[in-house]
Amino acid sequence: ANGMKLLVDFHYSDFWADPAKQQAPKAWANLSFEDKKTALYTYTRESLEAMKAAGIEIGMVQVGNETNGGVAGEKDWTKISALFNEGSKAIRDVDSSILVALHFTNPETAGRYTSFAKTLADNGVDYDVFASSYYPFWHGTLSNLTSVLKNVADTYGKKVMVAETSYAYTAEDGDGHGNTAPKDSGQTLNYPITVQGQATSVRDVIEAVVNVGDAGIGVFYWEPAWLPVGPASQLEQNKAIWEKYGSVWASIYAAEYDP
Numbered sequence: 001a002n003g004m005k006l007l008v009d010f011h012y013s014d015f016w017a018d019p020a021k022q023q024a025p026k027a028w029a030n031l032s033f034e035d036k037k038t039a040l041y042t043y044t045r046e047s048l049e050a051m052k053a054a055g056i057e058i059g060m061v062q063v064g065n066e067t068n069g070g071v072a073g074e075k076d077w078t079k080i081s082a083l084f085n086e087g088s089k090a091i092r093d094v095d096s097s098i099l100v101a102l103h104f105t106n107p108e109t110a111g112r113y114t115s116f117a118k119t120l121a122d123n124g125v126d127y128d129v130f131a132s133s134y135y136p137f138w139h140g141t142l143s144n145l146t147s148v149l150k151n152v153a154d155t156y157g158k159k160v161m162v163a164e165t166s167y168a169y170t171a172e173d174g175d176g177h178g179n180t181a182p183k184d185s186g187q188t189l190n191y192p193i194t195v196q197g198q199a200t201s202v203r204d205v206i207e208a209v210v211n212v213g214d215a216g217i218g219v220f221y222w223e224p225a226w227l228p229v230g231p232a233s234q235l236e237q238n239k240a241i242w243e244k245y246g247s248v249w250a251s252i253y254a255a256e257y258d259p
Contacts, residue, residue, distance in 0.1 A: 005059030007220065008051065009103070009163075010044060010087065012072040015254045017065040019105060023258045024073030033079060037086045040072060044090035052094065060099040062163065063087030066133060068104055068116075081123035088126040101129035103163045108140025113148040117156050129217065130156075131163035134208075136201055137181045137189055142208040153215035160215050162208075164222035167201035168193050174228030176235030 011017040014025045028039050044063075051058060063084050064071040071080050088100045102125070104116055117130060130152045134145050149160040168181050171193045181189070191197035202221065209216035229238055229246075242248055 003057055005057045006051070007060045007062065007101075008048065008058055009062040009065055010047070011065045012040060012043075012083075012087075015250075015258055017067070017071075019066050019068040021258055022064075022067065022070030022073065022075075026257065028072060033074075033082075036072065036074075037082060040083055041086040041090045044087050045094055048091065048094045048098075058095065058098050060101050060129065061087075061091045062101045062103050062131065063091070063127070065103055066105045067102065068106065068112075077119050078123060081120065081125050084120070084125045084127065092126070099129050099159070100127045101131045101161070101163070102127045103131040103133070105133035105164075106139065107132050107134060107145050107148045108138075113152055114155075117152045117158070121156055127158070129159045129161055131161050133164040133222075134162045134205055135165060135181075136167060136191070136205070142204055145205075146208045146211045149209070149216065150212045153212055158215065159217045160209070160212055161217050162205055162219040165202065165205045165219060166222055167191060167198045169195045169198040173232040175230055175238055176232045177228075 012025065013021065013023050015021060015023065017023075024036070028036050031039060044061075048058060048061065064087070067080065067084075069075060071083050074080050074083060084102060091098050091100050102120065104113065106112055113130070113132070120127065130149070132145070132149060133139065136142075139145070145162075152158055153160050168179070171179065173179070191201045202219070206219050209219055229241060231238075
């Protein structure tokens, strides 16, 4: 059984989680903090057990997604840390060989990762991997990425990785909607927007993690399956198809949940 292993990323929210979005799931919204801890433990454990029962090999689990200042509706670091430990304990209880990852972003901000790593240590959080997002158009230089990850690895004995990276291979309008990158505002694009530019960018991010040393364990690309349903000239038709067959219902009702 040496198949590819899965990285399971729990967002602990009813919509995707990032630094601006860390809402508690609706089912947990009115729980006491102690009950929320229990709910997070139980959800994590039962989900992983169900995956294992289906024959999925799990190599690593992220307790939260880009949890810069919150997770599951909590914004106090004592409570965030306690929730991290509930997720970690659930993972350890399912399979002690699974790596526990915590995921942060904005490595370009001076002192941010040093502060996060120290807070996790001070609060006794049990984890193996300090994971970072890294988008070259937002997140500073590659040398800085290596430096901040190496600092966490060397100071706290953690493995490190890039949990999300991507680059555009074309600036063309694929679907009639605006592009995330390139944009005119405040983005530095260090590579040509071509297939080779994309490949070089990804290669350089991998090299930046390798340059940390043995603690640098890898890179994940986000999100390779996001392809436009075109053509750009038929935006209204595309919207109608999306509303009928796509995730429109989730997006419409998500606004009520997280304005």
